[in-house]
Amino acid sequence: MPAHSPIDRPSPAPPKGAVDATATPTDPGKQSRVASHIPVVAAFDGYRAYAILGIVVFHLLDRSGVITVAGSNWFAWLIQGTLGQFVDILFIISGFVVFLPTVARHGEFGSVSSFAVRRAARLVPAYWAVLAILLVLIAVDPPIPFPGIGDIAIHAAYLQMPAEVFRNLVIGFGVDGPLWTLSLEVTFYFILPFVAAWYFRRPLVGLLIAAAITVVWHEALIHWSTTEALLGHPSPQASLRLEQTGYRQFPYFAFSFGAGMTGAWAYVRLRERHRPEQLARHVGWVQLVSFTSLAVFCYMLGSRAVDLGPAARNSPIIALGFTGSLTTLMVATALGPMRWQRPFAHPFARWLGDISYGMYLIHAVIVIYAFRLLFTPATPPPLRGDGSFGTFVGLVALVVPLTVLYGYVSGRYLEQPIRRWAQRFGRRQQDRAASTRAAAKVPTGG
Numbered sequence: 001m002p003a004h005s006p007i008d009r010p011s012p013a014p015p016k017g018a019v020d021a022t023a024t025p026t027d028p029g030k031q032s033r034v035a036s037h038i039p040v041v042a043a044f045d046g047y048r049a050y051a052i053l054g055i056v057v058f059h060l061l062d063r064s065g066v067i068t069v070a071g072s073n074w075f076a077w078l079i080q081g082t083l084g085q086f087v088d089i090l091f092i093i094s095g096f097v098v099f100l101p102t103v104a105r106h107g108e109f110g111s112v113s114s115f116a117v118r119r120a121a122r123l124v125p126a127y128w129a130v131l132a133i134l135l136v137l138i139a140v141d142p143p144i145p146f147p148g149i150g151d152i153a154i155h156a157a158y159l160q161m162p163a164e165v166f167r168n169l170v171i172g173f174g175v176d177g178p179l180w181t182l183s184l185e186v187t188f189y190f191i192l193p194f195v196a197a198w199y200f201r202r203p204l205v206g207l208l209i210a211a212a213i214t215v216v217w218h219e220a221l222i223h224w225s226t227t228e229a230l231l232g233h234p235s236p237q238a239s240l241r242l243e244q245t246g247y248r249q250f251p252y253f254a255f256s257f258g259a260g261m262t263g264a265w266a267y268v269r270l271r272e273r274h275r276p277e278q279l280a281r282h283v284g285w286v287q288l289v290s291f292t293s294l295a296v297f298c299y300m301l302g303s304r305a306v307d308l309g310p311a312a313r314n315s316p317i318i319a320l321g322f323t324g325s326l327t328t329l330m331v332a333t334a335l336g337p338m339r340w341q342r343p344f345a346h347p348f349a350r351w352l353g354d355i356s357y358g359m360y361l362i363h364a365v366i367v368i369y370a371f372r373l374l375f376t377p378a379t380p381p382p383l384r385g386d387g388s389f390g391t392f393v394g395l396v397a398l399v400v401p402l403t404v405l406y407g408y409v410s411g412r413y414l415e416q417p418i419r420r421w422a423q424r425f426g427r428r429q430q431d432r433a434a435s436t437r438a439a440a441k442v443p444t445g446g
Contacts, residue, residue, distance in 0.1 A: 018339040024178040027416070031423070038104045039045070041267065042223020043334040044093055045353035046344025051089035052356040055178070056363045056403060058083035062384070063371050069387030074307045076167045079301025080312070083146055085322065087181060090360075091253050092327050096267075098192060098200070103268045107200035112193045114425070119189045122357075123158075126410050127182060131155055132363040134173050137365070158186040164245040176236055176364045180248050187250040188257050203265040215316040217251040222314050242370025247310040255320055259327040283290035286332040289342070294325035358410030363403045371410050388439050 028224065030040045030238060061067050061079060098119075101175035104107050131152070139144055155162045161183035163169050197212035199206040220227045224243055228234065234242065246252065262289065263404040296320055308438055314318045333340055343434070352359075371385070385391035 017312070024030070033101065036138075038101045039268065041096075041100070041334050042345035042350060043330070043341045044097060044344075045340075046346065047330060047350035047353075048093050048356050049349050049352035050344070051086045051093070052360045052363075053082045053130065053352070054086040055360070056367075056400065057366050057396075058086065058365060059178075059393060060399060063367050063397050064392040065385040065387035065391050068384055069378060076306050077299065077302035079302070080305035081298035081300075083315075084305055085298070085301060086322055088256050088326065088329075090181065091188075091256035092260040092263070094188060094331065095257040096264045096331075097260075098189070099261040100264040102196045102200055103265050107197050109193055109196040113128075115193060117425050118419070118422045120414070121419045122184070123182070125418050126358050126361060126415050127158075127179075128156065129410065129414060130176065130179075130358075131363070132364070132401050134175055134365060138173060138175065138308055138367070143168070147173045158183050162246065165242065165249070168241060169253060172364065175368055176361070177210070178360065178364050180380075184248075184250045195282065199261055200265065207255075207258045207262040210254045212253040212320070213251050216306045217246070217249070217254070218314050218316045218319060221252075221311070223341060226238065247313070252313075256327075257324050261325050261326045263331040265336060270335060280337055282348050283332045283336045286439055287329060287336065290325050290332060291326040293321065297322035297325055310381055352404070352407075355404070355407035355408070355411040359407035359413065361405050362406045362410075363399065366402050367395070370395055370402075373398070 029213070033040050058079065059084070067076060067079060070079070116159065135147075135152070138144065147170070151169060154160060155173070160169060160171050160180055164171070171177050195206070221243065224239075228239055230237075233239075300318050301312050301322060304315075304318075308314075313322075333344070337346070374391070375385070385395070
């Protein structure tokens with residue numbers, strides 16, 4: 001593969017000090033893809049790592065009180081317009097990475113059962129482990145009452161966000177709020193097998209449909225009084241719950257997943273149709289335009305988010321423009337020369353990306369308990385810090401190392417062994433299917 005756009009493959013050790021973007025990966029999922037000649041795009045590992053680190057920093061800025069103290073000045077705009085929107089990167093990456101094998105196989109999705117087992121192995125064990133940790137912590141040192149069996153079952157089944165439409169539910173048991181994104185990820189994985197082959201044939205139409213879903217959902221939130229009437233005028237409490245949970249439902253981010261899928265299609269097609277030097281000549285301009293556009297939308301989002309919170313993304317133009325610019329920049333960078341990818345394709349960044357799922361699952365828990373540790377003398381303890389630099393640095397010093405350590409332990413001793421088993425299961429399923437097809441083609445004698 002050309003050096004301007006690294007894809008994993010077995011290769012000799014790189015020169016001392018070089019960025020080895022083509023080394024055989026240690027992640028079981030990537031190993032399986034390399035063996036099947038499916039691209040593993042190095043830059044996307046770094047994107048995931050930096051996105052989750054950015055989310056951790058955003059929550060630390062919030063819990064330390066820095067965002068509150070900043071008020072509505074330019075610094076608050078910068079935080080809200082950048083770090084405050086990083087969850088979008090995770091959805092784009094999911095769309096890109098999970099759809100990429102279908103594109104590489106020219107529209108063949110493969111075994112649905114194998115896909116389901118691989119995705120379950122990727123998500124479920126580490127997620128259930130964090131839920132168990134949460135329940136133990138709440139039982140031993142409760143910041144909130146112990147959750148009921150119904151709430152536990154809803155979380156275990158990844159039904160937090162659908163359930164929130166029908167009942168009051170405290171996401172993450174009031175301790176691990178970021179778990180809301182897992183419902184959206186699972187919804188995407190459930191839908192993908194039904195649409196993957198069709199989407200491969202019509203990626204631009206699929207993107208337009210995803211955009212239409214997002215626009216309609218956003219418009220329903222903008223014109224909530226009309227939506228409320230269409231819903232039969234629910235009670236004020238139910239109306240407020242429905243409006244607030246609308247910002248975290250799958251349709252609100254449908255365009256993000258679709259943009260990632262179309263980005264995967266564009267990535268493979270461009271590499272098939274154009275020589276490396278052709279891509280290198282043009283991708284720089286695409287990066288410049290998309291980065292400029294992204295900066296404008298970040299400013300618009302940041303200035304609105306200070307006053308509107310999640311509703312800052314309600315404008316369909318801003319929502320689509322931000323996600324479209326971001327996806328274009330991410331794909332263009334992955335297609336560009338190695339010097340532009342170096343911060344994302346560096347082995348350390350990719351290692352962080354490999355352990356980032358556990359980091360994401362646990363970081364909010366560590367933030368809350370680290371904050372309680374720092375402010376134990378206060379009675380009652382404050383919801384946020386005083387916004388000082390010292391408070392923020394103290395939280396960073398406690399939270400970031402523990403978060404990375406947990407991510408490593410979870411990845412090394414829980415996630416990877418189970419995922420290796422899932423990969424072996426998937427290969428056995430494929431071999432059996434191939435044997436069945438071969439047997440069906442053998443003529444029988446008369």
